[in-house]
Amino acid sequence: MSSLSDGKRLVLEHYGRVCSRCGFSDWRALWIDHINGGGNKHRAELFPNWVNRDKPGGRGGGPFYTWLIKQGFPPGYQTLCANCSCIKDRTEGYGEGDYVPPDDWPVQLEMTL
């Protein structure tokens, strides 16, 4: 059972309790986004274990939230939900204009697997 840590609570209180793009408010799918990108690289530098999901602190925001708090909540971060973060990752470098409504998706009757 997951619960909201004090660290994440403090960080969300500062950067926003809801997604800055869509307003989604379930903290379980909210995290802190580097507005200008590079978040994973930055976290990897701060916490070498970040990408190692088998180690404590290797996953989730704990050490990162602590770092933000110790830094006095530096600018350049925002609260994003999982969906908006995923969409941002996919559109980064391409602008926001490449969203394709499902109706416009090309129909592929055959796939080569």
Ligand SMILES: [Zn+2]
């Ligand atoms: Zn969102």
